[in-house]
Amino acid sequence: MIQFDHVRKKYPGGHEALKDVSFYLSKGEMAFLTGHSGAGKTTLLKLIALIETASSGHVLFEQQNVLHIPLRKVPLLRRKIGVIFQNPMLLGDRSVFQNVALPLLVSGYSGPEISRRVRASLDQVGLLSREKANPVTLSGGEQQRVSIARAIVSKPKVILADEPTGNLDPHLSREIMDLFVRFNSVGVTTLIATHDLELIKPLPFRHLELNAGCMNETQTTS
Amino acid sequence: MSADYISNRGSKPHAGKTKRHGSWLAKYLLVHKLAMNNGFERFLKGRLGSVMTVFVIGFALTLPAALQVVVKNAEQFAPIMESSTQITLFIEKDVSLQDVTTLAKEIKLREEVSETSFISPDEALKEFQRDTEIGDALNHLSDNPLPPVILVTVDSQFLGKDNINRILQELSMLPLVKIAQADLHWLERLLGIINLIKQAALLMTIFLIIAVIMVVGNTIRLMSQSYKDEIEISKLVGATDGFVRRPFIYSGMFYGFFGGIISIIFTVFSTSYLQSHVANLAELYASSFMLHGLSFIDSVTLIITGTLLGFGGSWIAVSRYLHELNL
Numbered sequence: 001m002i003q004f005d006h007v008r009k010k011y012p013g014g015h016e017a018l019k020d021v022s023f024y025l026s027k028g029e030m031a032f033l034t035g036h037s038g039a040g041k042t043t044l045l046k047l048i049a050l051i052e053t054a055s056s057g058h059v060l061f062e063q064q065n066v067l068h069i070p071l072r073k074v075p076l077l078r079r080k081i082g083v084i085f086q087n088p089m090l091l092g093d094r095s096v097f098q099n100v101a102l103p104l105l106v107s108g109y110s111g112p113e114i115s116r117r118v119r120a121s122l123d124q125v126g127l128l129s130r131e132k133a134n135p136v137t138l139s140g141g142e143q144q145r146v147s148i149a150r151a152i153v154s155k156p157k158v159i160l161a162d163e164p165t166g167n168l169d170p171h172l173s174r175e176i177m178d179l180f181v182r183f184n185s186v187g188v189t190t191l192i193a194t195h196d197l198e199l200i201k202p203l204p205f206r207h208l209e210l211n212a213g214c215m216n217e218t219q220t221t222s
Numbered sequence: 223m224s225a226d227y228i229s230n231r232g233s234k235p236h237a238g239k240t241k242r243h244g245s246w247l248a249k250y251l252l253v254h255k256l257a258m259n260n261g262f263e264r265f266l267k268g269r270l271g272s273v274m275t276v277f278v279i280g281f282a283l284t285l286p287a288a289l290q291v292v293v294k295n296a297e298q299f300a301p302i303m304e305s306s307t308q309i310t311l312f313i314e315k316d317v318s319l320q321d322v323t324t325l326a327k328e329i330k331l332r333e334e335v336s337e338t339s340f341i342s343p344d345e346a347l348k349e350f351q352r353d354t355e356i357g358d359a360l361n362h363l364s365d366n367p368l369p370p371v372i373l374v375t376v377d378s379q380f381l382g383k384d385n386i387n388r389i390l391q392e393l394s395m396l397p398l399v400k401i402a403q404a405d406l407h408w409l410e411r412l413l414g415i416i417n418l419i420k421q422a423a424l425l426m427t428i429f430l431i432i433a434v435i436m437v438v439g440n441t442i443r444l445m446s447q448s449y450k451d452e453i454e455i456s457k458l459v460g461a462t463d464g465f466v467r468r469p470f471i472y473s474g475m476f477y478g479f480f481g482g483i484i485s486i487i488f489t490v491f492s493t494s495y496l497q498s499h500v501a502n503l504a505e506l507y508a509s510s511f512m513l514h515g516l517s518f519i520d521s522v523t524l525i526i527t528g529t530l531l532g533f534g535g536s537w538i539a540v541s542r543y544l545h546e547l548n549l
Contacts, residue, residue, distance in 0.1 A: 051458065051549065072462070079460035089455055106461035110252055150459070 001027045001158060001189045002048060004215075007057035009043050016213060017043040021057070023208050023217035025191060027157075030184040032200050033193040035210035041193035044210065045160045048191075049081050050074050061158075079107055082151030086163035088143040090135035096122070096146050097131040103154040121153040122146075125179060141172035148179060152188075159183060161192040165199065173199050254468070261472025264445060272477070275441045279481025279528060282430045282437070284488040287516065287524055289423035291493060295514055296416045309374040309386075311393055312401040315343075322370045325398055329374055334389050337375040343368045369400065431531060434481070438474045438535025446470055446543045457549040467540045474536025475529045482528030486521045 002025040009018040017040045025031055033041050046052040047059050050066055059066045061077065069077055082103075090099050100118045109117070122128045125145035135143055144164060151159060161180065165173035177192075177199060184190045191208075194200060200207070208217050265272055311329075313322055323340055330338045341349075346368040351361075376389060386404055394402035446453065453466050493515035500513045516524070 049458070075457075075460045075462045075465075077460075078458065083458055089451070089458075091452055091455065102456060103459035105256075106456055106459055106465050108249060108253065110256075154459070 001025055001029070001062060002191070003058075003060040003063075004044075004047075005058040005060070007044075007047065007054045007059055009040070009047060009052065010055045018047075018054075018210075019213035021210070021213070021215045023215055025189060025208075028184070028187045028189055029206070030180070030190040031192075031206040031208050032203075033191055033208050033210065034195065034197065034200075036195060039210040040213045041195075041210055042162050045083070045162050045191070045193055048158075048160060049078055049083055075106070079103070079154055080157045082154070082156035082159045084144075084147055084151045084159070084161040084164045086166040088135070088147035090143055090146055090150075092134065092136045094134075095131065096127065096133050096135055096138070099135060099146060100131075100150045100153050103150060107154060117153055118149075121149040124152065125149045140167050141169075141175070144168065144172075144176060145179075148176070152183060156188065158189045158191070161190075163193055163195070165194065165196060170199070177203065253465075257465075257468035258472045260469035261474075262476055264449070264469060265473045265476040268441075268445065268473075271441070271444075275437060275477050276480040276484055278437050279434050279477060279532075280484025280488060282434050283481055283485035283524055283528055284492075286423060286427040286430055287485055287489045287520070288492060289419065289426060290520065291489065291513075291515060293416060293420050293423060296412075296419065298514060309376065309390060309393060309402055309404045311372040311374060311396075311399050312403070313370040313372065313398050314400050315369050317370065317398050319370070321398065322372065325396070326372045329372065329393070329396075334377055334380040334385070335374055336377040339373045341371040341373065343370055346371060431527075434478070434528070434531045435535040435538070438477050438532050439539040441477060442470050442474050442536040442539040443543060445473060446540055450547075453544075453547065454549060457547075463541075463544050466544060467537070470540040471533060471536045474532040474539075476532065478528035478530065478532025478535075479525060480528075481532070482525035485524055485528070486516060489516050489524075 004021045004023050007018055007021045008016070010016045021040075021044060033044060035041055043052060047054050048061060048066070050069070053067060061080075066077065090096075091102075097118055100121055101114050104114045104117060119128060119131070122131055125148050127142060127145055127149065130138065130142065135146055138146065144167070148161075148164070151161075159180065164180075165176050168176065173196065180190055180192060181203065192200075206217075208215060268275070313325070319342060322342075326338045326340045329335055343366045347366050350368065374389075374393065376386065380386075380389065390402050390404050393399060449470075456466055493513055497513050504512075
């Protein structure tokens with residue numbers, strides 16, 4: 001599903017976020033991307049969703065080199081990926097429902113189909129009763145769940161999460177993790193960046209460790 | 223509900239969409255309807271800022287519109303200079319009075335001619351003697367040196383330098399006519415002034431069109447900055463540039479549209495204000511000259527122009543912004 005092949009990412013200004021990263025994530029697999037802050041976890045996720053582009057090496061999504069995707073087709077790639085950030089990135093001038101509906105709107109859905117899917121998605125994260133609320137009135141954990149609902153509403157093939165539990169207490173963190181495990185159990189390829197090793201220790205998934213911008217995990221695929 | 227929900231890809235977006243919207247056109251219209259509503263909402267959210275932008279566009283469009291009105295009225299004024307479009311035909315000297323009167327009647331039948339009058343050599347001589355001091359000297363001449371003259375008044379539909387010159391040409395070719403002359407200076411000067419105003423109007427229109435594009439562009443630029451979060455999140459969840467751009471372009475078109483309406487109001491107000499003054503002036507000249515305001519077509523043109531400029535300005539602004547955002 002996702003493959004990195006000697007990927008290097010150097011930002012303008014000289015900072016080298018990723019030096020040499022190779023790994024493979026098969027379809028339906030779930031893995032944790034670990035490493036201390038600044039190891040390049042966020043950069044790695046951004047390369048998959050084409051928010052950033054690699055300086056050298058190959059990033060493959062469904063066997064296709066993402067760098068070869070023409071600019072106007074990038075949105076189609078992103079519609080296959082649900083991205084969750086540490087900061088929930090919700091729009092404060094809209095209701096929870098409207099926030100979750102955004103990916104469907106941009107893909108051209110309308111009316112009843114949107115309602116049906118948004119409600120199903122909010123139900124998944126246990127926030128169906130808050131659909132009319134303004135996101136700013138929700139707690140941190142609830143906001144993060146709204147952003148998860150937004151990420152899964154368009155039924156993505158892949159979920160990428162960047163420190164989704166970064167701002168939450170251990171109990172809420174576990175709940176969020178359980179959600180991801182459930183999504184993965186129905187076949188969604190899931191990659192979660194986290195530095196909270198305690199939280200993921202009991203979970204039976206592969207760890208991809210980034211160390212100062214380096215990783216070599218090509219041989220260990222499940 | 224279980225987590226099966228997100229694995230349920232039985233209805234893939236594309237497969238589902240055709241069924242839901244029926245046709246490509248229906249989907250297209252729906253997308254634009256949503257973007258238009260969204261654009262109008264953003265326009266309204268601008269409140270005072272939007273009102274000010276609309277007024278700036280309104281003023282900017284009023285200037286060329288007003289000049290257009292001036293040009294149109296000046297052109298309308300030209301026929302009033304009818305005296306300047308009289309053609310004088312000097313006839314061969316030894317033609318009989320009978321023949322000259324017949325010729326005058328024939329000329330009058332031409333469609334370009336509204337009137338002809340005949341001045342016989344005797345009449346011309348009397349007039350000459352009355353009006354000039356050397357008149358007495360003519361008494362000593364054995365023969366009347368003045369030729370018969372036909373004065374031709376050109377119909378007001380056939381004014382303009384080219385027309386007059388053509389008519390002049392044709393009349394001078396007639397048998398019996400020795401010389402055909404017209405005093406075109408007046409007309410030429412008037413047309414020259416009108417042309418000057420036209421050129422100035424064109425130049426000003428170009429400047430103001432650029433100004434309107436920039437005003438809309440700047441407003442939309444500020445607007446898109448205030449929607450930065452929304453744009454970024456939309457792009458991250460797979461919005462195309464077109465999806466992000468569309469509502470802003472509609473906002474820009476609303477600015478131009480309402481700016482056009484404001485400029486119509488301004489122009490109509492100015493013309494009706496000037497109307498009474500023009501009426502006074504026309505009375506002095508015993509003329510029924512009426513100031514013509516914006517026609518319906520002019521008004522529609524103004525609105526369309528405003529809307530198109532709004533489109534252009536917002537397109538440039540949002541495209542540049544998306545390019546800078548580089549998401």
